[in-house]
Each structure stands twice: as C-alpha cells, then as structure tokens.
Amino acid sequence: MMNKLKILLSLIAVNCLLALSAQAQMVVEITRGNPDPTPIAVSPFSWSGSGILQEDVSDIISADLRRSGLFAPVPKEDMLSFPKAPDEVVFRDWRILGTEYVVTGRIEPQANGYLLTFDLTNIFGQSKMFTKQVSGGAQQLRDIAHRAADEIFEAITGIRGAFDTEMVYVREVNRGGRPVYELMRADIDGARSRAIRRFDQPVMSPNWSPDGQEVAYVSFETGRPAIFRENLRTGARQQLTNFKGINSSPTWSPDGTKMAMVLSKDGNPEIYVLDLSTGRFTRMTRHFAIDTEPNWMPDGKSLVFTSDRGGKPQIYQLTLATGQVDRLTFDGDYNARSRVSPDGKTLVMVHRSRGVFTIATMDIRTGQMRLLTETSLDESPSIAPNGAMLMYATKRGDQGILAAVSLDAGVKYNLPSQVGDVREPAWSPYFD
C-alpha cells in the first residue's frame, strides 16, 4: 500500500516536472539580434472546427521568424485589428505600426488533421504576395506552422527556411545518483523533445543520414566505443563496428552510400571510409598523430578532418582520389571538429583563442577566420541545411545548454534550458 502510494506520488512529481519543462520550452532567449529586423505581423488565425486547437499556429510562426533574427514580429496586443484574409487588411492601420508584411490565415478541420490556408500581404506595396496551403495530421499542427514559416521566410528573404527541421543531441541526466545518457530528438526550436534511446554508458557523436531517416552514433554500451546506425521511424538499429580501440566520429557521405569514421585498431586514430553496401573499410590516413573528426565536403570528393600532425590540432583536407592532404587552418593553436557549409565555401570549427574555446568560421578560399561566439566552452557546431545558422553546445554555469548563431554572427539565441547536461546538437537535413 505504502509502496503504491509512493509510486503515485512520484508519478505526480514527474508530471509536475514535465509540465514545468513544457512551459520552460516556450522561452527562447535571443541574446543578439539583427540591428534592423523586418517588422511583420502574423494575425491570429481563424479556426472553423470545434473545440480549441492544441497549438497556437500563428504564435509558432511568429516565434520562428523572430528566432531567425531577421524579423521583428508585432506583438498581438499591439495589433489594431486581427484580419483573417487579405481583403480584411487595412493598410493604413499597419503603416501606422510600421509593419511591412502581414500574414493572415484560416485553419479548417480535415479528415484526421488540419488544413491551413495562409496569405502574405506586402503593406507598403499594398499587394498580396501569395496564398498557400499546408495540411497535416492531427498531431502535426507544429509541423504545419513551421512549414508555413518556411514559405514566408523564403518569399521575403530569398533564403530557404529551415524551421521545419529537427535536431538530435545527447542529454545526460542523473537518475537516483547514476548518470543516464539519452540520445534525444527535438524540433529545431527545442519543442517536442523526446528520447530516441537511453543508455547507462556514454553515447556521443550523433550524425544524420542525408535523407533524414537515420542517425549514426557512438555508444559505449558494449563496454567499448562502437558505431551504430538507427532508423528513426522503425527503431531498427545495426552495430557497424566492433574494433579494438576507438570506433568513433561517424559521418555519412552526402550521397548516403558511405560513412567516414575514426578507428584506432592500427595503434592510433586514423580516418576510415566504410562502404555501407559492401561493408568494406578503406583506410584513408597513415600518420602516427591523432587524425579524427572527419566531415565530408558537399561534393563527396574530399574530407576535412582534425589532426595534430603539426604538433597542435588543426584542420586538414584530404582528397579521396589522390590521398593528398592539405592543411587548411593556420590561425591559433587549436582548431578542431570542423563542419562544412552546404555551399562548400565556409568551415565552422572549435577555435581556441586566449585560452577560451569558441566557434569560428573560416572562408576556405581566403583562409580568413572570424569568431562567432564569445563564451568560453563552446563546441560541436552543426550547420542548418540552408547554411544560415548553426547550433552549438555551450555551458551556463556547470550545465550544458544548446545555442544558435547565424553564420554572419549577427543573430544569436539560447535554446530553453532542460533538465540535465545537454550537448552535441546535430541539425537535421531537409526531410523532403
């Protein structure tokens, strides 16, 4: 009896915690914004179905646009009217507020879901730019909102939106005095976070397949580090390596047929490429130094990686056809864990400057480096598929949190903090 009561009480406590964390998730703290963001109003959408919608779709769109740093959404309480369609937009009212664009929309019930019809109106041009529709299932209101935000963002900026994307990351929580390591998945705004899998040994280095259907990661569950791939939809998973020593840093090739990784079975860490269809491993580096953290150039013809063959960790490029290795970074005595932008022109990496670890970008052609962050324990940068922003891990006090910064350093925000230590974000590719 007492036991049952205890369980019930702890369930209530857990539920309270869950409710708290759900609330906390709504707050994205923007730490640096574009100096001249475009004023836009997302007028609350109409709903023609019965009951109350579980999500405020127009609010989610506003939050997406605000997080990009390029837009300043008008707060609902400042709006003089709530138009539901372009012919209800009174241009004069919005001009008074300085609003440049107004989004209107109507949500209707559909068999097993919802249909959103939304319009973008240019106030100064006094013209409707488009009317579009997005539909989704009963649990997909947030997806509908993110897809609409992507359309609005692209119509105004000319850049493809990346709001309808996800991330995987690692979370370490303390359960009854023991660490539990969770491979987590969430929307890119931090909402709908859930564990893909829980481990009682460390898990690290999550990496998406280019089709967004699978993740590869390193797990210590066998007592040694091993590389696994896991299908996110079916939960099916496969252990890819079980060599003596380090098995780590899996990264899928852009065409999805190969995986670069690090194995130390030869005595020290070397870069290997695994052909996923034949299962054949090809050794790519031969050096007594540490070679690690491979990442593919978008054309799949070369890898960038970290090596301390010059005495300190620096970034090198390996041309796969010839085996030629060229050093890319020369500024500073610690450059590591690089990622390449989708256009192949920019490297992002962890850079140590004056004893502090920050995220830096480098123009690959000119070699010019630029610091993006100024906190002190920044790591694991992961670039959005549109190349506009990157997500990284940093510390607030002793707690690991996730943050994002635009590649031009103009916009920066922290994701809502969670219970536990959160790290190693990996931004998903586009899902279509």
Add this chain to the structure above:
Amino acid sequence: MFKSVKTGLGLACAMVVLAGCSSTDTDDTAQQQMVEQTQQPVVEAPAQETAVPLDNVVYFDFDKSLLRGDTRELLIQHADRLRGTGTSVRLEGHADELGTREYNLALGERRANAVRDFLVLQGVDAATLEVISYGEERPAVPGSNESARAQNRRVVIVK
C-alpha cells in the same frame, strides 16, 4: 618519505624543462620516449606489504599524454605487483572538458597507451593490458573549474 617527495619534485622539474624544450612540432610520443630514456635510473624501495591497495589513478597535464614524474613511482609499484601474474587489467583513459569530444577521446587513448607502454617496459605482459578511452564522457569530478579538470585528466587502472 622525504626522499621520494624530493625525487618526485626533481622529476617533475625535469618534465617541465623537457616539455618547455620541445617545440610545438614535436609529437607527444617522441617527447615521451625521450623522457623514458632519460628517466630510467629511477630506483624505488621494494614494495611494502602487498595487502595495502595501491592508488589506481594517475593524472596528466592539460593536453599532454606524458607520464608525470610523480606518477612513475606508483606505476612501478603496480608493475611490480602485476609482473608475471597474468592478471587482466583495463586501462581507462580520460580527458578534461576542454577541447572537442572526439579529440579528447583520442587524447584519453594516448594517455592510456602511455601507461600501458610504461608497464610493458617494466615487464608486464602486454597481452594482459586492455586500453579503453572514455575521452571527456565520464568525468571523475563534475564542474567547469581547474580543480575538477585536473582530477579528470587521468588514467584509471582497473583490475
């Protein structure tokens, strides 16, 4: 007792000098070999009662896999007890939180390898020693401060 502290200090000084001399282009392994050659004459008092368990953690300097002078005495005692016994030993290498996770995994392995190589030089059967690196994934002490970091840069000898 005083004597061994002094020896330790002397060794530590030698380490510092050596580390200072080595340019950034010198590989850690090379440094380590140099140290091993110059530090051979370390002679220690025979192990006392074997019942007393030995400390099983050795610590390292930041971004280094060189064995520190103050840890050699301990490793020699371990070697004395392990030699010829066939006992399986796991050498778990760790790094502090500074620097990237994958690089730290490699650094942890390098540290554990340095301990393995030293034990093998002292006559321990290499086949009984298994190296595994956890990088910075399993800190001994949580926290973002130098005291925690110093305790996390370590190799743990697990029998």
